[in-house]
Amino acid sequence: MRTDWTAVWGVVAKDLRAVVRSKSVVIPMLAVPVLLMVFLPGAIGLAARAAPGVQVERLLGDVPGDLARPILDLPVEEQLIVLVNGYLLAPLFLIVPLMVSAVLAADAFAGEKERKTLESLLHSSIRDRDLFLAKFLSAFLPALAVSWFGFLAFVVVANGVAWPVMGRIFVPTRLWGVMILWVAPAVATLGLAVMVRVSARTHTAQEANQLGGAVILPLIFLAVGQSTGLLLVTLPIAVGIGAVIWAVALLLLRGGVKRFTRDALVAQV
Amino acid sequence: MHDGIVTDGLTRLFPGGVGLADLSLEVASGEVLALLGPNGAGKTTTVRLLNGVLRPDRGHARVLGLDPATHGDELRRRTGVLTEHAGLDDRLTARENLHYAARIRGITGPAVEARIGELLDRFGMGERADQPVRGASTGQRKRLGLARSLLHDPEVLFLDEPTSGLDPTATRDVVELIGSLATEHGRTIVLATHFLGEAGRLADRMAVLDRGELVAYGRPADLADDLWDGLEAEVDLGARATTEQLDVVAAVAGVHTVEPSPAGAVLRVAGRDVLPHVVARLVGAGAPVYAAVPRPPTLEDVYFEIEARRAASAGLPPAPDPRGVPT
Ligand SMILES: Nc1ncnc2c1ncn2[C@@H]1O[C@H](COP(=O)(O)OP(=O)(O)O)[C@@H](O)[C@H]1O
Ligand SMILES: [Mg+2]
Numbered sequence: 001m002r003t004d005w006t007a008v009w010g011v012v013a014k015d016l017r018a019v020v021r022s023k024s025v026v027i028p029m030l031a032v033p034v035l036l037m038v039f040l041p042g043a044i045g046l047a048a049r050a051a052p053g054v055q056v057e058r059l060l061g062d063v064p065g066d067l068a069r070p071i072l073d074l075p076v077e078e079q080l081i082v083l084v085n086g087y088l089l090a091p092l093f094l095i096v097p098l099m100v101s102a103v104l105a106a107d108a109f110a111g112e113k114e115r116k117t118l119e120s121l122l123h124s125s126i127r128d129r130d131l132f133l134a135k136f137l138s139a140f141l142p143a144l145a146v147s148w149f150g151f152l153a154f155v156v157v158a159n160g161v162a163w164p165v166m167g168r169i170f171v172p173t174r175l176w177g178v179m180i181l182w183v184a185p186a187v188a189t190l191g192l193a194v195m196v197r198v199s200a201r202t203h204t205a206q207e208a209n210q211l212g213g214a215v216i217l218p219l220i221f222l223a224v225g226q227s228t229g230l231l232l233v234t235l236p237i238a239v240g241i242g243a244v245i246w247a248v249a250l251l252l253l254r255g256g257v258k259r260f261t262r263d264a265l266v267a268q269v
Numbered sequence: 270m271h272d273g274i275v276t277d278g279l280t281r282l283f284p285g286g287v288g289l290a291d292l293s294l295e296v297a298s299g300e301v302l303a304l305l306g307p308n309g310a311g312k313t314t315t316v317r318l319l320n321g322v323l324r325p326d327r328g329h330a331r332v333l334g335l336d337p338a339t340h341g342d343e344l345r346r347r348t349g350v351l352t353e354h355a356g357l358d359d360r361l362t363a364r365e366n367l368h369y370a371a372r373i374r375g376i377t378g379p380a381v382e383a384r385i386g387e388l389l390d391r392f393g394m395g396e397r398a399d400q401p402v403r404g405a406s407t408g409q410r411k412r413l414g415l416a417r418s419l420l421h422d423p424e425v426l427f428l429d430e431p432t433s434g435l436d437p438t439a440t441r442d443v444v445e446l447i448g449s450l451a452t453e454h455g456r457t458i459v460l461a462t463h464f465l466g467e468a469g470r471l472a473d474r475m476a477v478l479d480r481g482e483l484v485a486y487g488r489p490a491d492l493a494d495d496l497w498d499g500l501e502a503e504v505d506l507g508a509r510a511t512t513e514q515l516d517v518v519a520a521v522a523g524v525h526t527v528e529p530s531p532a533g534a535v536l537r538v539a540g541r542d543v544l545p546h547v548v549a550r551l552v553g554a555g556a557p558v559y560a561a562v563p564r565p566p567t568l569e570d571v572y573f574e575i576e577a578r579r580a581a582s583a584g585l586p587p588a589p590d591p592r593g594v595p596t
Contacts, residue, residue: 010372018360120356120414122322123427124373125346262341263324266317267283 003133007126011134015108016142022107029103033096033150036089038157044084045161048077056080077165085158085171090179090238095220096150097184101143102191102212108135109199110208119269122262132260136192136253143188151180178238186245191216193252200259200268273298273457274319274425278328281314287481288314291328294476294486298424299455303472305462305572310478312461313353316427319459320348333424346374349423353430355414359403363394363413366402370417388416392446408439415446425457426450432467440467447471469568477575485575493566496574499525499539504547505560506533517554521546535564 019025056079060068071083112118121131151172159169172180195212202208279292289311296302304312317323319332321341330337335344357366367385371377376384389398392412402410411431418426431447432440444467451458451471462468468475475492477485485492506514510529518527518534523543527536538544541563548561566574 004375006375006377007373010369013372014358014361014365014369017365018358021360115358116354117356117358119322119352119354120350120417121373123320123345123348123350123352124370125342125375126373127342262322266322 001127001129004127004130008130008134008137011126011131012137012141015104015135015138019104019107019142025103025107029100029146032099033146034153036093036096037150037154040089041085041154041158042161045081045158045165048081048162048165056083078170081158081162081165082170085162086173087175089154090175093147093151093154093179094183094187097143097147097188098191098216098220100146100191101139101188102195102216103209104139104142105135105192105195106199106205106208106212108138109196110202111205113199113202113269114204116269119266122266128261129257132257135196139192139195140185140188143191144185147184147188148180151176175235175238178235178242183238183242183245186242186249189253190219190245190249193249193256196256196260197252200256200264203268272333272424273300274302274330274332274459276319276328276330279315279318279325279330280327281318281323282326287311288323289318289478290481290483292476292478292483293328294474294483296457296459296474298457300473301451301458301460301471303460303462303468303475303568304478305465305468305475306478307463309480310463311481312463312478313429314481315478316350316429316459316461320345320350320427346421347423348425348427349418349421350427351411351414351418351429351431353433355410355417357402357405357410357413357417360401362399362401363389363405364398366413367417367420371420374421376421384420388419392416393442406439407434408436408442411435411439411443412446415443415450419450423456425459427459427461429461430463431460432462432464440464443467444470465567465569465572472568475568475571477572479579484579485571489568489571490565492571492575496571496578497537497566499537500541501535501537501564501566502544502547503530503535503560503562503564504533504551504558505562506551507557507559508533510534510556514551514554514556517550517556518547521550533559 056076057072060071060083071079071087074082112121126134155171158171159166162170191212194215195208198212198215199208202211274294274296276295277293280290281288292311292315294302304315306312314323318325319330319337321337321344324338332344333347337344357363358369361369364385367388368381371381371385386395386398389395392415394409394413394416397405397409402413405413411434415428415431418428428447432443435443447458447460447467448471450456458471460468460471469489472489474486474488476483487495504510504518509531510518510527510533515527515529515534518524518536521543523539524547525537525539527534529535536547538547544561544563548558551558
């Protein structure tokens, strides 16, 4: 059965157009990335400029020597900037794709019920599979776009503000590359998959967000806790974490697709 | 091949109980079927089953020769539906809502714009075509929903409560629009409603549902024939009929019953041709006869008579099950 791309893009275009018009969805969705990707790296850069030579060594005391080495080998005034903007922000950054995809997925799936538009959509000619694909893309593509544009902004701000200290372009690092290209899409898919499952049980996007948050937040704490335990996420760890997230997300998503039939959906209306 | 609607024992159960039980009916292509019944009767469930959105637990259906349970995607390309909540996106304009629906149906290209504009005008939405649907009245939403259901010129139209929530003027407008849709090139229409007036004006056949069961089905006139002997008629005498006048009428051959009414008398006669005799006798007796007209029962009369008889029989032991299942 071939995908009806006209219908799929029709739904995606409608979802995006409608979301862009909902200030209550757009503003928090952009505020968090701006905070994480612009303000935080900017502030760190400024702080490093104002107080060069902050003792990073103490922070890295618990980290095995060979992990801390790349940082401790740097000139002392560069250490804080590289530590925060090159390493610590990378796992935190994953909140962006996770949040954007979860919020948009809640709007795309539970929102159709809330707005009472689901039934007429099910009476239209779009196939179950194509509708699922469209709804997936409605959340996934913007999540990736916001993450990537946010990352671009981050690269510009981090390098720009730190220029007087660093005198060179120091991000993206390879770790960031893995985060952006491998882990971020995985996390976006995970947020989406959780919301697809949650949306089947709720009637409004807000309920879905609350229930979804209850599922996703512990995952975030677990991830953040794990990575700060290591303090520095190294390249192989990032690749491994990405693989695990992909596996969980795809498993959840597969179950979601199976349950995504007209009969099941209309019974929830 | 039958290109209207046929169902045979169509049944759908829900965890909470019966959605639709054992529905068997047949609607010819180009006819209007009124699905009647109180809230929870199973009207929406029937529409969903017929359009392949719900799957039956038992029985089957054919719409346009297709089985909705197995060929739903194909069928839905040829049907249009106005759902009870028109299902428009408030954040989009009227025109954008139609564009969206058109794209889902694969209607693209330069002709779409014209088609949408034409439908918006026809349904009285031309002036607020480019405003968000958010501020639209219920009547405007229903009209826009109707316009959307017609984008692809469907062969079968399902209308679920098209006039619920409308004021009298909006109701009249929507009923007139539906009437015009019914007469357009043999389109089959299923009209689910609990408002009988509109159904009476539009329906060729009626199906009365109650708690998922089909309690009556047929043409209103045929159902009326089964319910009552003869024909009701009203004689206008300018005032309530006197006892003498009632006696005069009662004596005419073919008059079954006669009762006074504020304007004269209401009688039940064997047929139309009894009326001239009634008029002649009354005039002969010196009564002023302003009018004598047959009053064929409306769909509303039929519906309430069915309901009344069901209520009356509910106190009695249940009728034997027509399928002969021992109880
Ligand atoms: N998705 C559903 N889940 C559970 N019960 C349902 C569902 N849809 C309908 N029903 C039940 O089926 C019966 C018929 O409902 P419906 O077809 O909506 O009636 P109507 O449209 O005539 O008001 C009702 O008792 C209703 O509660
Ligand atoms: Mg209903």
